[in-house]
Amino acid sequence: MQKTLTTNATHTELKAMAIATIDEQTNRIVELSREIQRNPEVGFREHGTAQRLVEQLEHMGLDYRTGLARTGVKARMRGRSDRFTVAILGELDSVITPDHPLADPDTGAAHACGHHIEIAAMIGAALGLQAVMEHLDGDVVLFGVPAEELIDVDWRLSLRDAGELEFVCGKPELIRLGEFDDIDLGMITHPGTSGQESLFEMDHSWLGAILKKVRFHGLTAHAGENPHEGINALKALTLAMTAIDSQQETYRDEDSIRVSQLVVNSGDMVSTIPGTTDLEVMIRGRSVEAMQDASAKIDRSMHAGAIAVGARVEIDTVVGCFPFAQDEPLVEVVDANARTLFGDSEIDSHAGAHGASTDSGDLQMLMPMVLPIVRSGCDGLIHSKDYQIDDHVLTAVNNAKLLASSVIDLLCDGAANAASVIDRSGPKLTRDEYLTIRRSMETKKTFG
Incomplete structure (x- = not known):
């Protein structure tokens, strides 16, 4: 007792x-x-x-x-x-x-x-x-x-x-x-x-996280008969991912920027030029300012991929959480x-x-x-x-x-x-x- x-x-x-x-x-x-x-x-x-x-x-x-x-x-x-x-x-x-x-x-x-x-x-x-x-x-x-x-x-x-x-x-x-x-x-x-x-x-400290839901809009066409009349949304997505990778050296080591990507939708069938593709991107960083900087660079990369092939891109950015120190x-x-x-x-x-x-x-x-x-x-x-x-x-x-x-x-x-x-x-x-x-x-x- x-x-x-x-x-x-x-x-x-x-x-x-x-x-x-x-x-x-x-x-x-x-x-x-x-x-x-x-x-x-x-x-x-x-x-x-x-x-x-x-x-x-x-x-x-x-x-x-x-x-x-x-x-x-x-x-x-x-x-x-x-x-x-x-x-x-x-x-x-x-x-x-x-x-x-x-x-x-x-x-x-x-x-x-x-x-x-x-x-x-x-x-x-x-x-x-x-x-x-x-x-x-x-x-x-x-x-x-x-x-x-x-x-x-x-x-x-x-x-x-x-x-x-x-x-x-x-x-x-x-x-x-x-x-x-x-x-x-x-x-x-x-x-x-x-x-x-x-x-x-x-x-210990933790990184903040931003998630981007990205959709590329192109124009479908027959991949064999008339591909020249299509706009390949998968090519736009691929170019955007290359642009994302090209940003890596622009991030400061102390900001711990981590960018991960997942292709959610690459098209409907191989015989058709993809008219719509979807990508998810997660950005992690050690400060709000670093997250904002990386977010802007990722948006530019998405834009670049779309411009290159004449596609359109929609980017929905949501904040998961902020850094924790x-x-x-x-x-x-x-x-x-x-x-x-x-x-x-x-x-x-x-x-x-x-x-x-x-x-x-x-x-x-x-x-x-x-x-x-x-x-x-x-x-x-x-x-x-x-x-x-x-x-x-x-x-x-x-x-x-x-x-x-x-x-x-x-x-x-x-x-x-x-x-x-x-x-x-x-x-x-x-x-x-x-x-x-x-x-x-x-x-x-x-x-x-």
Whole structure:
């Protein structure tokens, strides 16, 4: 039986109480992680996952709101004062990996990115924090957020065109809706890839991502009888791809520009000059300015391919997410707690740059954000058919302890640490400023 805390309990006593509570709830946390892992759902369609989160919140006696950006779920735990609010986030969605052993046979969805441990860790941290909230000088928001992965884009664009959403990823859409206006700091965790020496990595950065849907319009003709009367949309696409490759030396190394391409439609049949072809292009970069520069160069390349053969090209540009460079003052808080919990040798404090992307970068433009990665308990390469979470204690339960301990440090003693982190993290964008930048980069252009 746990002891009762005094009114002036120290942060060490509060953490001990929270961690003891999490330990008592280990089986519940692990089972939630496994249940979500067995029932994957892709972004903006995570209705079952959202319901599982709702059941946990109801069991904790918390009020909540649902249906945020289609499937998001948000609850608030109140402290003894509301000076600041810290959000613990968990991503609801999966990726599509049809050959994964736990893939949904109908949709191909699979938790080959490990988001299920985020939801379990969030609930685990909440269970620990619920035992000490009356001693904290701030609130904690639990936020199940949809659609972190930039997939299923055609369907999401159909939702945009129907007016059901504006942005194709979950956190940007929730920002637009004002759902982060009442939050001051954010925390989220993520599993990593196996084969790493340390248990956790900190202070890494992620690239931003832009997606272009490109369609070339030519003129069909018989490929043998009268090809000279056609306009070959496939040739336009091929020339455009060559122009894209020719841009590579114009990118600065420090901007980490990565351009990937996929021919979605190359024509209807080999005996006909293709009249319509489709290309998808993804641009990743380490700064908004670098992404904007690369986007303009890709548009020029598309235009060049069309001009060369007399075709027309339509380019629909959507922003997936912005670059993510974590806020060092908040990293310091989480890093210190990780070292206390797991030992110095288990923490890689300066993990460096990642080549992947996350829409937590959008949120970091508005508030201090941190994203520790747990490396142990994972097996296989992330996003592959072999990726599995083998140890839900090392991943979900350990993360719950780290998140809860870090929140306590931020919100105890008058929330002095939260105030310091916000001040030292420097100026952030307002929601309107953020939306202006994002909307300026989402364009529809036609050339030819």
